Amino acid sequence: MILFSVVIPVYNSEKYIKRCLESIYMQKYDNLQIIIIDDGSTDGSKKIIMDYVNKDSRFNYVHQINNGPAVARNLGIKLSRGQYICFVDSDDEIQDDYFFELNNVLNKHKVEILEINAGIKLKNGTFKNLITLDKPNVIMSGIDYLVDFLKFHRYFNVVPWTKVMKRSFIIDNGLFFKKRFAEDEVWARKCFVKASKVMFFDKSLYIEHPRNKSQSQKKKLKKNVLDQKNNYFDLEKLYKKNVLKKSKSNVIRNELCHGFIATLSLNSDVKITTADKLFCIRNAKSVSEVLNTIVFCISPKLRYFIKNRMLN
Helix, strand or coil, rough: CCCCCEEEEECCCCCCCCHHHHHHHHHCCCCEEEEEECCCCCCCHHHHHHHHHHCCEEEEEEEEEECHHHHHHHHHHCCCCCCEEEEEECCCEEEECCCHEEEEEEEEHCCEEEEEEEEEECCCCEEECCCCCCCCCCECCCCCCCHHHHHHCCEEECHHEEEEHHHHHHHCCCCCCCCCCCCHHHHHHHHHHHHEEEEEEEEEEEEEECCCHHHHHHCCCCCHHHHHHHHHHHHHHHHHCCCCCCCHHHHHHHHHHHHHHHHHHHCCCCCHHHHHHHHHHHHHCCCHHHHHHHHHHHHHHHHHHHHHHHCC
């Protein structure tokens, strides 16, 4: 049986953490190292966590001064011993057969990244799948997976909890999270650019419970929009160095342009620089994105207005 290390960052999650930990505790799979990183919680999260630590040796509690989920996940990676690392958010849960399914797939397919599907629980109690792709159970390079995903959607799925990753792949490539808002935007894409063997397993083994996590509000804050902008400049450098085939590069960089403009349209107080406009001009590769860039470069405020009207 494969040894899995499960990394769970926790911050003031007393309302949800029992549901998360119970879904892992009930797993019959024994070959687990469950690393719970308490990111300086000030509520009753620790007491709930310690109940599981005291009754199940698979659970491990680590406390750190509040430093954000990126630092917590990095610490979890460093403490991990498993062949594969899984990420779980403290307000979500996993299906009963999560580890047995992963074990069966990964014993058969020796991939560096296994992308699993997730069910998003809606307010009416029903579920919808997070990922829709037409190539399940096909091993491909990470760049090919990234390109295929972007052709199917207009975004890339960056959440860590749908990605089961070989520990040696993470360590050997230094794939740690930056301490920055929306840190997974760069981390996820960098992982796929570096991976030679990736597969999508189209089964919803993870359950996401959406709630008002304040992320949508945070994105409107000027500092966080600026962090996002820096993420995109980092990604441009990553792609320029690693994605050399023009047809693939065009798909990826087109998404880069689209996301960059959308991010800057979240806050009208962010100053649009000449460097920002040149970034869009360099990376716009489709007719629609060129038109989007023209409007943005002529009048960012008009682009901001159009974006808000579309959202409303």
